[in-house]
Amino acid sequence: xxxxxxxxxxxxxxxxxxxxxxxxxxxxxxxxxxxxxxxxxxxxxxxxxxxxxxxxxxxxxxxxxxxxxxxxxxxxxxxxxxxxxxxxxxxxxxxxxxxxxxxxxxxxxxxxxxxxxxxxxxxxxxxxxxxxxxxxxxxxxxxxxxxxxxxxxxxxxxxxxxxxxxxxxxxxxxxxxxxxxxxxxxxxxxxxxxxxxxxxxxxxxxxxxxxxxxxxxxxxxxxxxxxxxxxxxxxxxxxxxxxxxxxxxxxxxxxxxxxxxxxxxxxxxxxxxxxxxxxxxxxxxxxxxxxxxxxxxxxxxxxxxxxxxxxxxxxxxxxxxxxxxxxxxxxxxxxxxxxxxxxxxxxxxxxxxxxxxxxxxxxxxxxxxxxxxxxxxxxxxxxxxxxxxxxxxxxxxxxxxxxxxxxxxxxxxxxxxxxxxxxxxxxxxxxxxxxxxxxxxxxxxxxxxxxxxxxxxxxxxxxxxxxxxxxxxxxxxxxxxxxxxxxxxxxxxxxxxxxxxxxxxxxxxxxxxxxxxxxxxxxxxxxxxxxxxxxxxxxxxxxxxxxxxxxxxxxxxxxxxxxxxxxxxxxxxxxxxxxxxxxxxxxx
Numbered sequence: 001x002x003x004x005x006x007x008x009x010x011x012x013x014x015x016x017x018x019x020x021x022x023x024x025x026x027x028x029x030x031x032x033x034x035x036x037x038x039x040x041x042x043x044x045x046x047x048x049x050x051x052x053x054x055x056x057x058x059x060x061x062x063x064x065x066x067x068x069x070x071x072x073x074x075x076x077x078x079x080x081x082x083x084x085x086x087x088x089x090x091x092x093x094x095x096x097x098x099x100x101x102x103x104x105x106x107x108x109x110x111x112x113x114x115x116x117x118x119x120x121x122x123x124x125x126x127x128x129x130x131x132x133x134x135x136x137x138x139x140x141x142x143x144x145x146x147x148x149x150x151x152x153x154x155x156x157x158x159x160x161x162x163x164x165x166x167x168x169x170x171x172x173x174x175x176x177x178x179x180x181x182x183x184x185x186x187x188x189x190x191x192x193x194x195x196x197x198x199x200x201x202x203x204x205x206x207x208x209x210x211x212x213x214x215x216x217x218x219x220x221x222x223x224x225x226x227x228x229x230x231x232x233x234x235x236x237x238x239x240x241x242x243x244x245x246x247x248x249x250x251x252x253x254x255x256x257x258x259x260x261x262x263x264x265x266x267x268x269x270x271x272x273x274x275x276x277x278x279x280x281x282x283x284x285x286x287x288x289x290x291x292x293x294x295x296x297x298x299x300x301x302x303x304x305x306x307x308x309x310x311x312x313x314x315x316x317x318x319x320x321x322x323x324x325x326x327x328x329x330x331x332x333x334x335x336x337x338x339x340x341x342x343x344x345x346x347x348x349x350x351x352x353x354x355x356x357x358x359x360x361x362x363x364x365x366x367x368x369x370x371x372x373x374x375x376x377x378x379x380x381x382x383x384x385x386x387x388x389x390x391x392x393x394x395x396x397x398x399x400x401x402x403x404x405x406x407x408x409x410x411x412x413x414x415x416x417x418x419x420x421x422x423x424x425x426x427x428x429x430x431x432x433x434x435x436x437x438x439x440x441x442x443x444x445x446x447x448x449x450x451x452x453x454x455x456x457x458x459x460x461x462x463x464x465x466x467x468x469x470x471x472x473x474x475x476x477x478x479x480x481x482x483x484x485x486x487x488x489x490x491x492x493x494x495x496x497x498x499x500x501x502x503x504x505x506x507x508x509x510x511x512x513x514x515x516x517x518x519x520x521x522x523x524x525x526x527x528x529x530x531x532x533x534x535x536x537x538x539x540x541x542x543x544x545x546x547x548x549x550x551x552x553x554x555x556x557x558x559x560x561x562x563x564x565x566x567x568x569x570x571x572x573x574x575x576x577x578x579x580x581x582x583x584x585x586x587x588x
Contacts, residue, residue: 296487
């Protein structure tokens, strides 16, 4: 795919064409071959990136944790009946002229629920008010503070399918009584309902402001859809998606062939500095990058020692690690388990009392911590109480190559023996799928949704991962102290006093998995706040990982040909695409 895409270095090939800007045509890129796209999310080749322009979200998430309701008129959650009622507006239309409504979410969500009824969060779904209202009855009580983030139902916030396509399959699933029947229906749905791009175009199965009118193997040509609620605010007549990936993207940006896109400009072109393209609306993303401690690798006895983890935090120079990661980032100044904006919003001034870990190398502080745990330095190496050199194994995915090498160099210089492995995707996934056998890794920490609960998920690699739910539950039932997945403690003790660095005073026991389950169902605002503070104190004291730096998000655009009205709405995920859909981009 990358090789084929790399051949695309100019305009759209084949039946498509047009010059950007001068005829009201704006151009961006995608990396999925259009003729191979399948808009059935249960089938391979779903075009995740193009759908941000071709479809519309039910609600939109922003980097500060706020939400905008795009297709939702209002909603309510009944704590007694455990029912979430979502009223959809009638402002959006499918390209075929049908009103987009709750029925589209209902039949799509019913397929998802009935394919896996036991694991679904919903007891049942129902439709009211002539298809404008969907009611989701949960099996378990829900935290009202978190319900709003899930108003979109299955697969998040996007409206992904027309009701007529999924209704027959949902009705068939309603009559299925065995797992075997459900598997057979899913298989047939994949084979017999391919929503190819030709079907989407011919049957008008999108609702974004730019409707597909033509396509070939190299791109997609769209024209403004007049019935879109924001059509009269949009000053773009045509949109073209061109096929490009890797170096081809950089070539087209530098050559002026692409007009706008998401992410930091440096993500695509590195250190090059073209005069036709500028960075727009930069902001701190909701994701951080972390150094994560694993506790059943060859150096498990060291990783399980709190003083060693804290010593490592003192050794690392965060600024150097951040600098050696190509996309722009900002150093994380506090170890709360939360990014800066969320920390400020949820913890306020109390964070001033948290343990303050350095962001620049403090070798004296690191040495003091090592010595307090019984280690001693012999020449340039740290030895344990048995006289053996402290040897650590780090394994990271390829994206973390540069920052991992920086960390490795710093730890080696301090006196640790470090073995670094940079693994390609499949190999890294194999080594982390069922259990982890190394000592440290690097990963993402966060979520698209910037609510504190998403940063401490115990069953998610972007949170505080302890393994799959069944693994954790089984270990707790067996009375095990540590997760069989990565050796991390299942129950920890932390001080009740914020900022205390030892357990000499009053303490409390924290079971991250069970506490997180409570968080998902708690009804009290007061308890919500207590849980935020408890998990942040747990991260700050126990240090299951070190948040090194926050990623910078944003968009980029061709300022020679286009005017960009930059405002807070650009801080939405894929903000450049939202800007095009809401009239914030105009030709010069």
